[in-house]
Structures are given as C-alpha cells and as structure tokens.
Amino acid sequence: GKSSDLLGKNYAMFQDVHVMIFIGFGFLMTFLKKYGLSAVSLNMLLSALSIQWSILISGFLHPHCQDPTVEWGECPESRPWIDINIISLLSADFATAAVLISFGVVLGTTNPAQLAVMAFIEIVLFNVNEYIGRSYLNAVDAGDTIFVHMFGAYFGLAASRVLYNKKASDNDKAGPSHISDLFSMIGTVFLWMFWPSFNAGAAATGDAQMRAVINTYLSLCACVLTSFATSAFFSPSRKFSMEHIQNATLAGGVAVGATADMYMTPVGAAIIGSCAGILSTW
Numbered sequence: 001g002k003s004s005d006l007l008g009k010n011y012a013m014f015q016d017v018h019v020m021i022f023i024g025f026g027f028l029m030t031f032l033k034k035y036g037l038s039a040v041s042l043n044m045l046l047s048a049l050s051i052q053w054s055i056l057i058s059g060f061l062h063p064h065c066q067d068p069t070v071e072w073g074e075c076p077e078s079r080p081w082i083d084i085n086i087i088s089l090l091s092a093d094f095a096t097a098a099v100l101i102s103f104g105v106v107l108g109t110t111n112p113a114q115l116a117v118m119a120f121i122e123i124v125l126f127n128v129n130e131y132i133g134r135s136y137l138n139a140v141d142a143g144d145t146i147f148v149h150m151f152g153a154y155f156g157l158a159a160s161r162v163l164y165n166k167k168a169s170d171n172d173k174a175g176p177s178h179i180s181d182l183f184s185m186i187g188t189v190f191l192w193m194f195w196p197s198f199n200a201g202a203a204a205t206g207d208a209q210m211r212a213v214i215n216t217y218l219s220l221c222a223c224v225l226t227s228f229a230t231s232a233f234f235s236p237s238r239k240f241s242m243e244h245i246q247n248a249t250l251a252g253g254v255a256v257g258a259t260a261d262m263y264m265t266p267v268g269a270a271i272i273g274s275c276a277g278i279l280s281t282w
Helices: 002-031 036-061 086-106 112-136 145-162 178-200 207-234 242-257 265-281
Strands: none
Touching (some): 002 036, 002 178, 036 086, 145 242
C-alpha cells in the first residue's frame, strides 16, 4: 500500500538524517574540552524533545482529514487530525537540526532547563516561519539551507546575545583539547557522509532527488579541498586549524542545499562548494 511505498522510498534517507541528528551533531558539539559529556547527552535530550514537539506544532499548522488522501478544505469532518508518517518524522528531524545549530552557539553557557525553553520557543517559530515561507512566499528550499541552517544560526545568535555572560566567555574551560577535537571530528565525518541524504530527503523522488544527492556530494568534496588549502594558507605556521576542518568542510552541503535539486551541472556544484569552503575558513 501507500505506507509501504513511502517507507521503502524514504526510510533509508530518514535513517541517515537520524544519524546526523544524534551522532553527527552530538559529537560535533564535543569540541569544548570540559563539555564533551554534556554536549552528547544534552544533544540527545534536546533532539528527543524537539522531534515530538515539532510533530505536534507542524500537525497543528497542517491539519488533515481522518483520511489523509482528502484535502483539508474538502474534509466532511470538522475535527482536524495530525497525519504522522515517515515524511512528518523526517520533517521533525529537520526542525530539530535548527535547534541543534542554535545549541552549538550557546553550548557551555546554558543549563538543561534553559535549553528546553529555547527548544520549545524555537520549534514553534521554526514551523511558523517555514509555513509562511513555503505556503505564502512559495520559497524553494530543497535542502533547508534557508529554513533550517540560516534560521538556526540567527536564532542561536539572538539567544547568545540574551544569555551573554562575560565570565563564561573568558573562562579557560572554553577551549578545545586534542581529545575533544578528535571526538568532534567524528561528528564532522558522520555529518559529511550523510549530508547528501539531508539535502535530498525532502526533494521530489526521482530525478530531482538524484540531482540533489549528486550536487551535494560534489559540492562537499570540493569544499573539503578548499577548506584544507585555505586553512593552511591563512595559518602563520602553515598548519591546518581543527576549528576550520570541523566546520568549514561541511559548508559545501549547506551552501548547495537550497538549490540542490536543480540543474546546476557538476562544475556548478563544485564551484559552490569551493567558494563555501574558502569563505567559511576565511
């Protein structure tokens, strides 16, 4: 039936995105030497909370009939239903990614209660913002560069400004160590491996989804090369900076995301990734 078709086509990509959320982002956040355990455990807590809350909020904004094949406007019933399937679970993962990006901004300066409040507020604003962008502005964003990455980054900056604490920013616990950098690289590698699924997960199945995978993969490969090269070039000792390698190597996946399913040719994808790597490292 329809459920088995949806599951067969989307479960692999859903699982890839799931790995990105719980392992990729979780270990990427271990870059602070004194907050490694907090980063992985609070990442899991925030993710589980955000996924459930986003399913509800998204469901409130997109009501369904009891029969999900009937449009809500033509529904004979007055009572709305929340349709939960593999696509809504995947969408909840995307919303959670925005929260985890914001979490990375305030890591080490917040307690679990503050993070929970941030997640509750951000998930509501995220879903409202995406609903307005897709339904009213007809914005195209296959890989969620605009709705997830930009929204999460700017929300995190705003939260950081509100929660600013000079003592925390000057604390000697804020720096990395060799061990924390190693664990953070594990997160980077997992995110890098599965980013094509992140960008292709919401694309239309078929050719568009295949283009999203290919474009993202090529963009990521080009981004790694320019990130390493630029990192060494701008370093006085001509050495690679782990901060650059952990983060800038992923910029190609973000940069190509919004247009990942479009015709951009392999060269175009590589150029986007190369520029993203240079700008992020610079």
